[in-house]
Amino acid sequence: MSRLPIGILGCGAIARNAYLPSFTTHYSGEVELFACADAVPAAAAACAEKFGIPRVLSPEELLADPGIALVVNLTIPEAHEELNRKALLAGKHVYCEKPLALSRAEAIHLGKIAAEQGRMLAVAPDTILGAPHQAARKALDAGAVGTVRHVSAWCSLHIGLERYYRPAAGPILDFGPYYVGLMVFLLGPVTRVAALGAPVELPKEDGTKETFAPQTPSHAAVALQFASGATGTLGLSTDACIYESGIEVLGTSGRITVPDPNKFEGASHLKTYQEDVDLPADFALDGRHRGAGVADMAWALRDRRPHRLGNAFCVHCTELLVSILESLDTGRAVDLSTTCERPAPMAPRTAPHPFAWAG
Ligand SMILES: NC(=O)c1ccc[n+]([C@@H]2O[C@H](COP(=O)([O-])OP(=O)(O)OC[C@H]3O[C@@H](n4cnc5c(N)ncnc54)[C@H](O)[C@@H]3O)[C@@H](O)[C@H]2O)c1
Incomplete structure (x- = not known):
């Protein structure tokens, strides 16, 4: 019995600062760091040395290595x-940093290949596995707020770097996955989306008074229709810069306030006519760190169950994000072509049992 052998593809900031620290501590019982690779070999070598990864390969060698069961793709969005x-x-399971792909057709195609290959495909963020987000889901499923009618979120964070506003990044594809993922996890799939926002010039960060035209929208007000009948509103912006993000779920008999899904911290809060309480959170997987989604895939492989950030879920969330961009571009609402089940909630904590992967 062994741990799940993974290959790290892309050894930049998020690998160094988030995933590799998690894989060498919190999830070291689940995953074995088999190899790493980067287009810049020195970046891979530095990570290997710092985190004790035994093999530094080229990206092509990593993809072909039969010893690797799952590839963690931490490269840039364009790749x-x-x-x-x-x-x-190549027969690998894949966990990818956001976004999964840059178009609807690409996302759907990846989902099809994963299904044909019988492989798991997941995309970040995995913050929905975090304790406060799971606690909110548990309360919703228990009917704590009655029938859910609306979800609302606003995310704004000032980012002045001109290179951030390239087509593969910007607030829709970079922040959006956190909020879209949590909304679909809590309320289920979306059938229709409409987004408003006018292009603006942004100030350069070089101290001059010059501006630049972003290559992707920097501000969007989004309306969502869920298959359940509930509605949603979502703001994604780098222009309106008061960063106080979170999500509110409104039901027929109460409200749950969920902390920012860009992080794992905080507690969800339930308010009804009878109650005004933080929701308790104690779940089987320690899903409070980046990389929790990979650990869940390891458990899923061992237990022969679907992973929580399932193939259809990640394709649907990606389609939703590119549909927001499409709606901003065309000025029209977009009907989604994909759907998914809500990801299964985390099991409650029981007696600890060590991880073993059967291969
Ligand atoms: N930096 C963050 O705070 C942060 C937070 C959350 C998510 N992310 C996501 O993580 C991903 C990586 O971001 P980052 O900040 O680590 O970027 P980065 O530029 O620091 O690192 C990316 C690495 O990928 C390598 N790379 C690029 N193309 C490649 C290719 N074709 N083959 C192999 N290696 C390739 C680069 O050489 C680089 O070392 C992005 O999708 C980003 O959205 C980043």
Whole structure:
């Protein structure tokens, strides 16, 4: 019995600062760091040395290595789709940083390849596995707020770097996954989306009074229709810069306030006519750190169950994000072509049992 052997593809900031610290501590019982690779070999070598990864490979060697069961794709967004596709076609399971792909067709195609290959495909964020978000889901499923009618979220964070506003990034594709993922986890799939926002010039960060035209929208007000009948509103912006993000779920008999899904911290809060309480949170997987989604995939492989950030879920969330961009571009509402089940909630904590992967 062994741990799940993974290959890290892309050894930049998020690998160094988030995933590798998690994989060498919180999730070291689930995953084995088998190899790493980067387009810049020195970046891979530095990570290998710092985190004790035994093999430094080229990206091509990593994708072809039969010792690797799952590829964690932490490269830049522009490279995600191609590397995800190659990894799936090489028979690997794939966990990818956001976004999964940059178009609806690409996302759907990846989902199809994963299904044909019988491989798991997941995309960040995995913050929905965090304790406060799971606690909110548990309360909703128990009917704590009655029938859910609306969900609302606003995310704004000032980012002045001109290179951030390239087509593969910007607030819709970079922040959006956190909020869209949590909304679909809590309320289920979306059938229709409409987004408003006018292009603006943004100030350069070089101290001059010059401006630049972003290549992707910096502000969007989004309306969502869920298949359940509930509605949603979502603001994603780098222009309106008071960063106080979170999500509110409104039901026929109460409200749950959920902390920012860009983080794992905080507690969800339930308010009804009878109650005004923080929701308790104690779940089987220690899902409070980046990389929890990979640990869940390891458990899913061992237990022969679907992973929580399931293939259809990640394709649907990606389609939703690119549909927001499409709606901003065309000025029209977009009907989604994909759907998914809500990801299964986390099991409550029981007696600890050590991880063992059967291969
Ligand atoms: N930095 C953050 O705070 C942060 C937070 C959350 C999510 N993310 C996501 O993580 C991903 C990576 O972001 P980052 O900040 O670590 O970027 P980064 O630029 O620091 O690192 C990316 C690494 O990928 C490598 N790379 C690029 N193309 C490649 C290819 N084709 N093959 C192999 N290696 C390749 C680069 O050489 C680089 O070392 C992005 O999708 C980003 O959205 C980043």
